[in-house]
Structures are given as structure tokens and as C-alpha cells.
Amino acid sequence: MSTQRPPTIDPQAAQRWQQMPPAPSPWLHEEVARRMQERLDWIKCQPTHWAHWAPVRGGLQAHALLAQRYPSAECYVAEALKESAQYAAKKIAKPWWKPTRWSAAATQYAMPGEGAVQMLWANMTLHMAPDPQALMAQWHRALAVDGFLMFSCLGPDTLQELRALYQSLGWPAPSHEFTDMHDWGDMLGAAGFAEPVMDMERITLTFESPHRLLQELRGLGRNLQPLRFPGLRGRKWREQLHRELARAPLQLTFEVIYGHAFKPAPRLTVRAETVLSLAQMRETLHQRKSFSRNP
Numbered sequence: 189m190s191t192q193r194p195p196t197i198d199p200q201a202a203q204r205w206q207q208m209p210p211a212p213s214p215w216l217h218e219e220v221a222r223r224m225q226e227r228l229d230w231i232k233c234q235p236t237h238w239a240h241w242a243p244v245r246g247g248l249q250a251h252a253l254l255a256q257r258y259p260s261a262e263c264y265v266a267e268a269l270k271e272s273a274q275y276a277a278k279k280i281a282k283p284w285w286k287p288t289r290w291s292a293a294a295t296q297y298a299m300p301g302e303g304a305v306q307m308l309w310a311n312m313t314l315h316m317a318p319d320p321q322a323l324m325a326q327w328h329r330a331l332a333v334d335g336f337l338m339f340s341c342l343g344p345d346t347l348q349e350l351r352a353l354y355q356s357l358g359w360p361a362p363s364h365e366f367t368d369m370h371d372w373g374d375m376l377g378a379a380g381f382a383e384p385v386m387d388m389e390r391i392t393l394t395f396e397s398p399h400r401l402l403q404e405l406r407g408l409g410r411n412l413q414p415l416r417f418p419g420l421r422g423r424k425w426r427e428q429l430h431r432e433l434a435r436a437p438l439q440l441t442f443e444v445i446y447g448h449a450f451k452p453a454p455r456l457t458v459r460a461e462t463v464l465s466l467a468q469m470r471e472t473l474h475q476r477k478s479f480s481r482n483p
Contacts, residue, residue: 196364198414199318205410206268206316210275213247214407216393220444221250221311223389224340227446228257231336235306239264239330244272246311248279254309255293262293264300273297299330306335314341315366316409324379331451337381342366343388343443350440353432364412369445381449388445398433401440 238261243251255263265280267273277297300308308327317323327337343366350362369386376384395401421429 196361196414197318197412198364198416201410201412201414202316202318205412210244210269210272211407213243213245213249214404216391216404216408216442217245217312218247218249219391220340221247222253223444224311224338224446225250225253225257227448228338231448233306233334233336234258235261235335237262237264237300237305238307238309239266239300239305241266241308241310241327242272242313243267243280243311244276246309246313248276250311251276251280258293258307260293263295264305265295265297266299267297302329303332305330306332308335308337310337310339312340312342314339314372316412318412320367321375321379324375324381328380328451333451333453336448336450337376338448340444340446341372343445344368345390345441345443348441349436353436357432360415360417361413362411363409366443369447372445372447376447376449380451382452384447384449386445386447388443391442391444393440393442395438395440398430398438401433401438402429405440 235258238254238258240246240251240254240263243265244267251265265273265276267276274297280295308331310327314320314323331337346366347363354360354362369388373384373386393404395404
């Protein structure tokens with residue numbers, strides 16, 4: 189597996205997508221988050237602090253489910269854009285007259301510090317990252333020892349119907365390539381995670397019209413393929429696309445990859461003489477006392 193950045197993602201296009209104004213969480217993302225949330229039943233760890241990475245696109249309804257699951261755990265809502273953090277705060281915060289506003293655990297609308305959380309939740313964001321290794325490194329830094337990562341993303345069989353149509357018409361690919369789950373597992377290991385567990389499923393959505401199909405796609409992301417069509421397409425091209433879509437069943441397949449992994453204790457290098465900083469000593473001796481993983 190190559191350790192280089194994904195070769196089919198245009199980093200400038202990815203940055204433009206990340207900087208777009210916040211919008212309601214897509215239905216598919218909420219559904220994937222609901223299914224991923226059920227996987228938490230397998231994990232016995234009970235975090236006292238957790239982070240929700242990019243919840244506006246990842247699923248604000250799912251955030252409510254997670255808050256119910258961990259009612260006493262403090263949360264970091266991690267959004268890169270100030271506008272997205274403000275949007276999330278408006279959707280998540282309870283009205284002042286509701287008792288739950290004052291009894292619920294604290295929520296911080298900021299990036300978590302190093303070792304600040306025992307769970308990091310990242311739904312449907314990794315496949316849009318131009319440098320996924322750097323993103324995984326951020327997640328690893330934010331987690332405490334024995335903390336765990338829960339993530340989902342799209343896999344290589346996604347949009348297979350649309351890819352086949354574009355290829356038959358001699359058009360550039362409708363999206364960038366998506367990474368295989370085994371490669372994600374390798375990258376997790378390279379980032380310092382342990383015990384990665386990956387699985388996948390396929391979700392097929394059907395639509396009543398070509399317009400509705402394309403509308404759903406626009407909400408899910410953008411085509412980050414460097415060899416995509418240059419510039420905007422005209423009305424005639426759009427009309428042709430609608431006609432071609434209408435010739436076949438109006439459906440799209442999404443391969444959804446789920447993964448979780450733990451952050452292990454750092455390994456100490458054994459030498460004739462070993463020197464530990466105070467921070468390393470605290471990390472090694474005290475992290476497990478504050479948070480332990482049950483078998």
C-alpha cells in the first residue's frame with residue numbers, strides 16, 4: 189500500500205468543499221451514524237470526555253443519540269470553520285428554560301487538546317480528506333491512552349452505477365477514487381492505532397427523478413477528481429445527463445466502511461540508559477488509572 193496522499197483527490201477542491209457554508213446533515217450520513225452508533229454496544233469503555241469530529245456534515249441527529257448514551261461525559265464539538273461551530277451550537281444547545289440544559293454534561297465547541305478524550309467519533313469525513321494520514325494523526329493526538337476511535341467513510345464500490353454511465357459516455361470519472369477498507373486499516377496502524385477492526389456494507393438508494401438523485405449527491409460532497417470536467421457544464425450537458433440517467437433504474441450504491449481502533453500506551457525505547465521526561469512518566473504511569481479498557 190502506498191503511504192502517499194490519495195492520488196485522485198485535488199487538495200484545492202477538497203479545501204473549497206471544507207470551507208463551504210454549513211448545511212443540514214445529509215440523510216445518508218445520519219443513517220450511517222445511526223448504524224455506527226449501534227456498534228458502540230460492542231465496546232465496554234465508558235468515556236468521561238469524547239469528541240465529535242465535523243458533526244454538521246457527519247450528523248447532528250446522531251450527536252443527540254451519542255449524548256444520550258454518554259450523558260455524564262463532556263464533549264468537544266470539533267469543527268474547523270467558525271461558522272460550522274456556531275451552526276452546531278445553535279442545533280445542539282438546549283433552550284435555557286429546559287432543565288436538561290443545566291444538568292447535561294458540558295459541551296465545548298473547540299478542537300480537543302492532546303490526550304483530552306477517550307472517544308473520538310468521526311462519521312463520513314475521512315474519504316473527503318486530501319491528507320488522511322495527517323487527519324488520523326490529529327485524531328491519535330487527541331485521544332488518551334486506551335481511548336478509541338470510531339469512524340466511517342465511503343469505499344471503492346460507491347457510485348458504481350454512475351461511474352459505469354460516465355465511462356460509457358467517454359466522460360471523466362464522476363468522483364475521486366475511494367480507499368479500500370484494508371488500506372484504511374494499514375493507515376491506522378501506521379498512525380499508531382492498535383487493534384483496528386474494519387467492516388463494510390452496501391446501501392442502495394433509489395430516487396424518483398434524475399433531479400432528486402443529483403440533488404442528493406450535491407449534499408454528500410463534491411467530485412475531487414483532479415481529471416474531472418474543467419469548469420461548469422452547460423444546460424445541454426445537464427439535459428443529456430438527465431436523459432441518460434432516466435434510461436436505467438434511478439439508484440446509487442454506497443459502500444460504507446466502518447472502523448474502530450484503540451490508542452495503545454507508547455512504547456518505551458530500551459537503551460543502556462533510558463531518560464524519561466516528566467510528561468512521559470505521567471503518560472506511562474497515570475493514564476491507565478484514569479481510564480481503563482475492559483476486556
